[in-house]
Amino acid sequence: MGEEKEEYSIIGRPLIKVDAMAKVTGETKFADDLALPRMLHAKLLRSPHPHARILSIDTGPAEALPGVHAVLTGRALPIKFGILPVSQDEEALATEKVRYVGDPVAAVAAVDEETAEAACRLIRVEYEVLPALMSVGEALAREDVRIHDYGPRGNIHKEVALEFGDVEEGFAQADHVREDVFFYEGSTHLPMEQHAALAAHGPDGKLCLWSSTQTPHYVHRALAKVLELPASHIRVIALPNGGGFGGKSDPFSHEIVVCKLSMLTGRPVKICLTREEVFYAHRGRHPVTLWFKTGVTRGGAITAMHFRSYLDGGAYGSYGVASLYYTGALQTVTYRVPRYKFEGVRVFTNKPPCGPKRGHGTPQPRCALEVHLDKLAEALGLDPSEMRRRHLVQPNSVTVNQLRIGTVGLGECLDRVVERSGWKAKHRKLPFGHGIGVAGSAYISGAGLPIYWNALPHSGVQIKIDRGGGVAVFCGSTDIGQGSDSVLAYVAAEELGIEPEDIRVVTADTDLTPVDLGSYSSRVTLMTGNATIQAARKLKAQLFEAAGEKLGVPFDRLRAAHRRIFDRDNPEAGIGFVEAAVLAEAKFGTLGAVGSYTPPKGLGKYKGAGVGPTPTYSYSAAVVELTVDPETGFITVDKVWLAHDIGKAINPLLVIGQIEGSVYMALGEALMEEQAFRKGVHKIPSMLEYKSPTFLETPQMESILVETLDPAGPYGAKEVGQGVLLPVVPAVLNAIYDAVGVRIDEVPASPEKIVKALEAQRRGRASGNGRLPSVTFPEPTVVQPTGA
Amino acid sequence: MVPSPTLAVNIAPLRDVHKALIRLRVNGETHEVYVPVHKTLLEVLREDLNLTGTKHGCELGECGTCTVLVDGEPVLSCLALPIELQDRDIVTVEGLAERGVPHPLQVAFAELGAAQCGYCTPGILVAAKSLLDQNPRPTLDEIKEALAGNLCRCTGYIKILEAVELAAQRMTGNWKRETGNWGTGSGA
Ligand code: FES
Ligand code: FES
Numbered sequence: 004m005g006e007e008k009e010e011y012s013i014i015g016r017p018l019i020k021v022d023a024m025a026k027v028t029g030e031t032k033f034a035d036d037l038a039l040p041r042m043l044h045a046k047l048l049r050s051p052h053p054h055a056r057i058l059s060i061d062t063g064p065a066e067a068l069p070g071v072h073a074v075l076t077g078r079a080l081p082i083k084f085g086i087l088p089v090s091q092d093e094e095a096l097a098t099e100k101v102r103y104v105g106d107p108v109a110a111v112a113a114v115d116e117e118t119a120e121a122a123c124r125l126i127r128v129e130y131e132v133l134p135a136l137m138s139v140g141e142a143l144a145r146e147d148v149r150i151h152d153y154g155p156r157g158n159i160h161k162e163v164a165l166e167f168g169d170v171e172e173g174f175a176q177a178d179h180v181r182e183d184v185f186f187y188e189g190s191t192h193l194p195m196e197q198h199a200a201l202a203a204h205g206p207d208g209k210l211c212l213w214s215s216t217q218t219p220h221y222v223h224r225a226l227a228k229v230l231e232l233p234a235s236h237i238r239v240i241a242l243p244n245g246g247g248f249g250g251k252s253d254p255f256s257h258e259i260v261v262c263k264l265s266m267l268t269g270r271p272v273k274i275c276l277t278r279e280e281v282f283y284a285h286r287g288r289h290p291v292t293l294w295f296k297t298g299v300t301r302g303g304a305i306t307a308m309h310f311r312s313y314l315d316g317g318a319y320g321s322y323g324v325a326s327l328y329y330t331g332a333l334q335t336v337t338y339r340v341p342r343y344k345f346e347g348v349r350v351f352t353n354k355p356p357c358g359p360k361r362g363h364g365t366p367q368p369r370c371a372l373e374v375h376l377d378k379l380a381e382a383l384g385l386d387p388s389e390m391r392r393r394h395l396v397q398p399n400s401v402t403v404n405q406l407r408i409g410t411v412g413l414g415e416c417l418d419r420v421v422e423r424s425g426w427k428a429k430h431r432k433l434p435f436g437h438g439i440g441v442a443g444s445a446y447i448s449g450a451g452l453p454i455y456w457n458a459l460p461h462s463g464v465q466i467k468i469d470r471g472g473g474v475a476v477f478c479g480s481t482d483i484g485q486g487s488d489s490v491l492a493y494v495a496a497e498e499l500g501i502e503p504e505d506i507r508v509v510t511a512d513t514d515l516t517p518v519d520l521g522s523y524s525s526r527v528t529l530m531t532g533n534a535t536i537q538a539a540r541k542l543k544a545q546l547f548e549a550a551g552e553k554l555g556v557p558f559d560r561l562r563a564a565h566r567r568i569f570d571r572d573n574p575e576a577g578i579g580f581v582e583a584a585v586l587a588e589a590k591f592g593t594l595g596a597v598g599s600y601t602p603p604k605g606l607g608k609y610k611g612a613g614v615g616p617t618p619t620y621s622y623s624a625a626v627v628e629l630t631v632d633p634e635t636g637f638i639t640v641d642k643v644w645l646a647h648d649i650g651k652a653i654n655p656l657l658v659i660g661q662i663e664g665s666v667y668m669a670l671g672e673a674l675m676e677e678q679a680f681r682k683g684v685h686k687i688p689s690m691l692e693y694k695s696p697t698f699l700e701t702p703q704m705e706s707i708l709v710e711t712l713d714p715a716g717p718y719g720a721k722e723v724g725q726g727v728l729l730p731v732v733p734a735v736l737n738a739i740y741d742a743v744g745v746r747i748d749e750v751p752a753s754p755e756k757i758v759k760a761l762e763a764q765r766r767g768r769a770s771g772n773g774r775l776p777s778v779t780f781p782e783p784t785v786v787q788p789t790g791a
Numbered sequence: 792m793v794p795s796p797t798l799a800v801n802i803a804p805l806r807d808v809h810k811a812l813i814r815l816r817v818n819g820e821t822h823e824v825y826v827p828v829h830k831t832l833l834e835v836l837r838e839d840l841n842l843t844g845t846k847h848g849c850e851l852g853e854c855g856t857c858t859v860l861v862d863g864e865p866v867l868s869c870l871a872l873p874i875e876l877q878d879r880d881i882v883t884v885e886g887l888a889e890r891g892v893p894h895p896l897q898v899a900f901a902e903l904g905a906a907q908c909g910y911c912t913p914g915i916l917v918a919a920k921s922l923l924d925q926n927p928r929p930t931l932d933e934i935k936e937a938l939a940g941n942l943c944r945c946t947g948y949i950k951i952l953e954a955v956e957l958a959a960q961r962m963t964g965n966w967k968r969e970t971g972n973w974g975t976g977s978g979a
Pocket of ligand 2: 246907911
């Protein structure tokens with residue numbers, strides 16, 4: 004896997020993506036671009052109440068409307084589903100209760116969208132309105148009003164308490180102990196493409212769904228369950244996603260509904276959510292209140308850390324159990340933490356469900372931790388970049404919570420951003436209003452465990468070579484703009500010694516392609532890359548054997564590159580790739596091979612140990628320089644330096660693209676984006692009101708790639724899609740403090756908050772986040788550290 | 792029925808929609824469509840003319856994704872009514888390449904990775920074309936200004952700015968690109 008070749012012909016080059024020309028010419032088909040003959044259009048009727056009991060639904064007048072072909076309620080789809088096996092709490096259409104404004108209640112298929120919409124308005128739903136619980140505090144206080152009837156108690160969806168080593172002992176050894184409270188507001192993915200899905204149930208009884216989903220495999224599972232069809236009769240095709248960022252990773256109501264409507268009407272049925280509905284579909288960043296208590300020595304070494312998180316989960320489970328565990332999992336993989344305690348809780352509220360957004364559960368604690376460390380460094384009189392640098396986690400070690408660390412490029416990342424930004428000359432030295440901040444971070448390159456715990460591979464690849472030299476790579480992975488289709492082509496081309504444009508990539512089709520679990524948890528390049536290498540090397544061996552025979556050159560001396568197979572010691576002696584393919588097919592029969600990848604098992608055996616392990620962690624460091632207008636609180640980000648331990652850049656152009664996109668998304672979260680509610684209703688369900696950065700707010704950016712060649716990754720590669728978002732948000736908060744001397748322990752750091760904090764400072768008052776929600780955590784599971 | 796305060800939809804009177812025969816010139820070709828007069832240009836392009844290259848992100852005039860050119864000026868097709876655009880010169884992303892040869896903007900976007908998911912790309916490409924047609928050597932601020940109405944969630948805008956500058960440079964001969972000194976992407 005990670006073995007190094009003397010030189011690569013494809014890997015490491017800034018090649019264009021295999022789908023780039025299709026994208027710039029408008030050829031790429033997204034889900035809503037599809038149309039089928041006799042296609043009907045669907046619309047969902049959604050709840051206007053944040054919390055209510057459904058007393059009755061009268062669909063009669065809607066059914067009578069000319070042009071309406073079917074009206075559906077939850078009675079026809081009673082089986083519950085959800086992305087995680089432990090939280091099967093969603094219904095395609097609510098049967099008894101609605102739990103947030105926007106919860107789907109009924110659906111219509113009609114000749115056109117307007118008719119479907121009009122029919123939805125004719126559906127009469129009688130509700131008994133229930134108290135709406137709109138915050139963690141309210142939901143905890145009203146144990147009498149339960150949003151769901153599962154979970155340990157009241158509205159607690161999930162609670163966790165883990166202790167690794169004796170933290171009290173660690174605090175006793177510390178020279179300095181500090182506590183901080185933070186609040187990280189929720190935000191949404193805002194993919195430019197609205198979710199769309201088209202279903203066709205054929206006369207042969209087979210069902211096909213085309214959808215803008217990041218996880219066709221899990222949609223496939225959910226459809227089989229809810230529709231009670233054999234999975235083998237269902238085909239799910241994921242179209243290229245017009246942006247995902249985690250927002251298209253759950254099986255959704257609208258996907259199930261169009262399938263059922265197609266089964267009922269015998270016609271293809273399509274739906275495209277409106278932008279407002281996309282805000283309600285959500286599954287975005289959890290709002291989290293966080294508390295850190297850390298003990299350090301005079302030199303800044305951490306002696307113990309105690310962390311608590313309180314997640315506002317919204318109305319359904321979604322990925323929430325994993326999100327909760329993730330808030331506590333990765334604190335230990337950057338700087339050495341010898342004793343660690345994590346307590347956390349996820350609470351149901353009557354808002355659109357939260358789920359995974361870029362960084363899934365880790366940006367909130369990472370932000371809080373990196374600001375907390377900045378404060379500790381200041382208290383100790385240490386340079387914050389230096390303090391981090393001195394106490395890095397060691398390569399090939401095991402953390403106190405039993406996570407296995409591979410290569411660690413964090414030190415070099417910190418060095419590079421510090422050097423490139425001129426940090427030493429700027430930190431605490433810039434004029435008032437100008438500031439600079441630093442932070443580090445780590446992220447997983449794919450989750451070590453699948454969502455359904457089983458022994459099956461996480462990623463499968465099949466390659467076929469035809470006698471014309473055509474190579475097709477089949478894989479279940481879904482291109483959401485990150486370039487996963489291109490990665491398949493680059494890796495196969497590298498191994499077989501041909502060019503990416505010689506390869507046809509077929510992806511994300513449950514009928515045609517081997518399973519890949521999906522485009523989430525930054526797993527795709529590492530897992531499909533390794534699976535592709537395995538499949539391609541089987542074919543390469545056949546090509547070499549056939550070519551070697553013809554050339555009279557021993558197997559070990561053969562190389563494949565530039566569409567030739569040749570003698571390493573005498574490159575003139577060789578044959579073309581097509582000829583080799585013909586010889587190999589004559590010798591071995593039809594040429595095809597499969598490869599698969601399963602991550603190594605994690606070390607931890609405690610409950611919750613499944614979240615955190617990964618084949619390899621990526622590392623990042625950011626320096627942000629910005630200007631704060633103390634009058635208005637308005638922030639201009641001047642420049643961002645971001646160094647990322649990518650392991651090995653399979654295509655540096657795409658790596659830098661992921662860095663720039665992550666930095667942008669981080670700045671949006673740090674400064675302006677918020678998914679906020681008023682009386683159960685989304686305050687800002689439009690792109691105009693939901694503020695996100697535009698071209699005008701684009702700062703200068705410098706991306707620095709650090710290569711550590713991790714043995715777990717294909718050619719040494721690690722992830723880049725998510726981890727680089729993490730250090731940017733706290734670097735912004737630390738830079739604000741450097742600029743104007745006030746701490747904003749809250750995200751987004753909007754102008755009002757800055758003005759308020761400056762005002763409080765002028766009056767000599769402390770500003771801060773004050774109180775934590777009152778929760779009694781269970782007795783912690785005590786895990787004796789093995790590594791550390 | 793409980794009316795929804797937040798998810799209200801505006802609907803034209805249902806069955807008796809007023810239809811009209813409309814002549815549209817799109818990418819140099821003339822089409823006749825018989826459509827309800829309230830149908831937007833976005834819908835007519837995508838649904839009646841099968842020109843699905845033009846995308847939508849909001850259908851409310853807020854994101855720029857649906858941008859097309861009308862007589863060389865960027866227009867949000869989700870807000871435009873075809874009946875008012877008869878015989879005007881409409882250009883969509885499908886009209887950028889000439890006889891299969893891509894426009895320099897398309898080449899630059901592909902080469903630099905300015906299209907990640909590619910969903911915002913058609914709208915941004917035509918808006919950028921309008922800018923370069925009128926101002927062949929724009930400053931970085933002028934490019935930002937011209938594209939400020941187009942949202943992109945993938946790229947952080949950097950590669951798009953670089954690609955517009957690169958295309959302008961190739962179309963006009965050399966001059967110094969401002970993004971050239973950003974130091975983006977120093978390798979390992
Ligand atoms: S779809 Fe027209 S501006 Fe968003
Ligand atoms: S490339 Fe995805 S929105 Fe711009």
